[in-house]
Amino acid sequence: MRSERMRKAALGAALIVPLGLLHAWVLAEICIGLVDVLFLLESARGRGFAWARQPWFLAAMLWWGWLLLCSLPLPLLGTGGAGWRMGFMQALVIPRFFVLTAALQGWVLSTPGARRAAWWMLAASSVWIGLEAWQQYLTGSNLFGDHRWSDGSLTGPFRRPRAGALYAHLLFATMLPPVLAMLGRRGAGWRGVGWRAGAVGLAALGVVTAVLIGQRMGVVLSAVGLAGTALLVPQLRRVVLVLVLVAGAVLLATPVISPPTYAKLVGETYVNLRHFTLSPYGELFTRASVMGLQSPWHGWGYNGFRVLCPLARFGGGLPALGIAPTALGLGACNLHPHNFYFQAFVDAGIPGVGLFVGMIAVWLATLARGLWGRPEPLRVGLLIAVVTFVWPFGSADEFPILYMSGWLFFVFGLALAAREEAVTSWGRRLPVDTSKPLRHLG
Known part of the structure; x- marks a missing residue:
């Protein structure tokens, strides 16, 4: 009975999450935390932690573990500039999303009504x-x-x-x-x-x-x-x-x-594609590529792009591909590279983007199983x-x-x-x- 009350409380919190994501991010964060805590308590009380051995969860934790290691402010890794100031603590709490997913999967949404x-x-x-x-x-x-x-x-x-x-x-x-x-x-x-x-x-x-x-x-x-x-x-x-x-x-x-829709979808898109490397997105992707290539094995840690992108050392472009140097005035830097895969490369290097791609592949394979026939x-x-x-x-x-x-x-x-x-x-x-x-x- 107590377990069912806890599940219903977690369900109530989970159903508030979309509302919070629309208009009250703090509320969404609180509800996610509540679901996580209740689920972990229920697991500790006897449900067990078999959910943590699922392939999709293990793949996510492998990617996160490498990202966290790359975000440590260790001088030998060269990540100290982005480490403690923003990236490390934000990377540390990423698993709250994985726990939320596991809670929804096997406990909170375990009934048709939920x-x-x-x-x-x-x-x-x-x-x-x-x-x-x-x-x-x-x-x-x-x-x-x-x-x-x-x-x-x-x-x-x-x-x-x-x-x-x-x-x-x-x-x-x-x-x-x-x-x-x-x-x-x-x-x-x-x-x-x-x-x-x-x-x-x-x-x-x-x-x-x-x-x-x-x-x-x-x-x-x-x-x-x-x-x-x-x-x-x-x-x-x-x-x-x-x-x-x-x-x-x-x-x-x-x-x-x-007409504004036409100007955005057709006019601006044509200009950006015709001169992609000089567009804001081209500048971002070029800058992210240069940053990743300068630290290919461990990247610059979570939020490394936000903190370190303005450095002049990353503005040289990609001469081998004929891509000109980037410029801050053209939008070469932003809060993030505007692409998950470029971000994974900048944050954690080649191993990081490889683990990220593997994680996504496991997720999609898990969800797609059985759908082709029915x-x-x-x-x-x-x-x-x-x-x-x-x-x-x-x-x-x-x-x-x-x-x-x-x-x-x-x-x-x-x-x-x-x-x-x-x-x-x-x-x-x-x-x-x-x-x-x-x-x-x-």
Whole structure:
């Protein structure tokens, strides 16, 4: 009885995490800490620590251990400049995210009702971001009075342009279960047509929203999600084709319906790609490469890029590749390299990026197991969400920083919990026949 009360308390705290990640990061941090503490107490009381021997957890701890070693302020490693000031203490507490994931997987979300509640929190977050983006698009400001960002992108419910990537991360995890459920509803005449039209309309609305938000990575990650859906769910391939055509039509229409979106997605993207090495992202990646190459075996420790990037020794460019020297005035330095893999290279050298890639590979293999033969919609959507978080090509936030990576580990925990029994948003198994396309899509 006491164990169940502890689990329900941890569940209550876990369900607050998405709300905190949206608008109250301190609240999210407190709730994550509470879930971790309750889970560790429960493990110590008799549940045991078998969860810590899982391959995904061991891979994460191996990467973290090397990163922590590289972040120690040891003169022989040359990491003292970034060590105690910021990096070491922040690296020290990274495992709180891994413990949260394990707690969600095997304890907090161990019942269908708990998993259903967690999915609803993700769905509510996705709908909230989408509604606020549309309000900002139609009225000029969101509920809090914030307008479009200076680059033309919609900020949704946020003050800064954080909506695009986050919306894309959550989109397929929250959209696929209801879309497939609606397509699975059978009815004669107009009733059946209505369910099918509603499913396609819901999916189209989600993808169009991602385009109109007007952030490049949000659009790219949505395209990754569409490709993953077509690969894993054969029944949806025709729907995906429709969604691609709709998204393309909306993008072509943006010069008329949303000129700032066109300027951001097309105009600025063309300029950046044409002169990539001189763009802010090119400057960041070049600087990160130079830093990593100057310390290839242990890097510069966690937050080494933030602390040491401005040093003149890292501004020489990559002459062997014909890449010119970087300049602080062009954006060569920032809080982080804006890419998980460049960050892993700068923080912990070649071994660090190798362990990071291995960790991601183990995570994805764990989540993908069994999906090829039976693509349960919730599991497919959650796998796509994790893939979009760890997608290596493009800009990303710092790893693992709370306001974005907190979402990753919440989704990862729910995905692990859903492996044994896929559930829809109302808690019943959704039959999916993968042997042939659904008749109503023919």
